[in-house]
Amino acid sequence: MKPKVFITRQLPDAALEMIRPVCEVEIWPEELPAPRGVLLAKVAVLDGLLSMLTDKIDAELMERAPGLKVISNYAVGVDNIDIPEATRRGIIIGHTPGVLTETTADLAFGLLMAAARRIVEGDRYVRAGQWRTWSPMVLLGRDIHGATLGLVGLGRIGTAVARRAASFGMRVLYHSRTRRPDAEEQLGLIWADLDTVLREADFLSLHTPLTPETRHLINARTLNLMKNTAILVNTSRGGVVDQAALYAALQEGRLAGAALDVTDPEPLPMSDPLLTLPNCVIAPHIGSASIATRTKMAEMAAANLLAGLRGEMPPHPVNPEAWQKG
Ligand code: DGY
Numbered sequence: 037m038k039p040k041v042f043i044t045r046q047l048p049d050a051a052l053e054m055i056r057p058v059c060e061v062e063i064w065p066e067e068l069p070a071p072r073g074v075l076l077a078k079v080a081v082l083d084g085l086l087s088m089l090t091d092k093i094d095a096e097l098m099e100r101a102p103g104l105k106v107i108s109n110y111a112v113g114v115d116n117i118d119i120p121e122a123t124r125r126g127i128i129i130g131h132t133p134g135v136l137t138e139t140t141a142d143l144a145f146g147l148l149m150a151a152a153r154r155i156v157e158g159d160r161y162v163r164a165g166q167w168r169t170w171s172p173m174v175l176l177g178r179d180i181h182g183a184t185l186g187l188v189g190l191g192r193i194g195t196a197v198a199r200r201a202a203s204f205g206m207r208v209l210y211h212s213r214t215r216r217p218d219a220e221e222q223l224g225l226i227w228a229d230l231d232t233v234l235r236e237a238d239f240l241s242l243h244t245p246l247t248p249e250t251r252h253l254i255n256a257r258t259l260n261l262m263k264n265t266a267i268l269v270n271t272s273r274g275g276v277v278d279q280a281a282l283y284a285a286l287q288e289g290r291l292a293g294a295a296l297d298v299t300d301p302e303p304l305p306m307s308d309p310l311l312t313l314p315n316c317v318i319a320p321h322i323g324s325a326s327i328a329t330r331t332k333m334a335e336m337a338a339a340n341l342l343a344g345l346r347g348e349m350p351p352h353p354v355n356p357e358a359w360q361k362g
Pocket of ligand 1: 089110111
């Protein structure tokens with residue numbers, strides 16, 4: 037009997053071509069995620085689940101899935117999954133690190149540039165018919181070259197952003213739990229405590245996973261430390277930023293701008309006050325969304341899933357300790 041697998045959204049064909057020959061597969065066909073009740077019912081008979089960051093995989097769901105061996109998340113971030121609970125139950129989790137690093141760093145830097153040079157505002161200005169002549173004082177932004185970039189988190193994506201920043205002639209400060217002497221030497225980065233990074237940054241880019249410790253790391257207190265000319269860029273997880281505090285800072289001119297690829301919640305409701313601010317650029321969580329990268333992520337997620345189903349350690353496990361238990 038082939039193992040039973042549920043894929044919670046349509047994926048690039050590359051993944052399906054790997055999974056279909058060896059599994060009994062069901063794919064959720066809709067654009068929106070399967071409702072919670074549907075997911076809870078489906079997992080009852082599953083051996084493997086290929087999930088998205090929009091699926092909440094918690095103790096209740098795992099309790100309903102007695103045969104579940106592997107959860108392969110189509111993302112590098114796994115904050116949608118209760119990892120300790122999965123480990124306790126011997127369910128191995130796979131994710132997709134590495135392949136999306138450069139693509140996500142491209143977007144982070146693109147958002148930084150868009151906010152600094154007011155590109156989105158410029159586009160709206162043109163489309164609204166306001167461009168009547170070249171103008172000395174219209175849509176003046178901020179220089180990127182020579183500015184200080186503050187990075188919170190220096191994992192793969194943070195490092196890739198630092199590389200881009202160095203080649204733009206930026207000074208780069210970073211704060212992370214673990215110092216990275218290699219990156220300091222190769223890219224000229226400077227480690228500093230978080231408050232110093234916040235105080236000195238002209239641009240602050242977030243690259244930390246969402247954990248209980250990083251939830252609302254950017255809040256009223258930390259925003260107050262930032263320059264009122266600074267711009268915040270977030271391509272990590274929306275929950276790292278206290279959005280009410282961010283809105284207040286932007287609205288009161290205590291922060292010059294923000295560029296967010298991630299929000300809390302997602303999608304951002306159309307009534308959210310951030311959407312009223314011209315100095316806030318918002319993208320719909322597209323950090324890894326290039327054709328090539330999403331295809332590589334699909335192949336990686338399929339490889340993790342299939343290894344877990346065969347009882348092998350997935351190539352990219354999140355909780356390898358679960359494997360011994362399973
Ligand atoms: C991730 O992988 O965690 C991104 O947020 C989506 O690709």
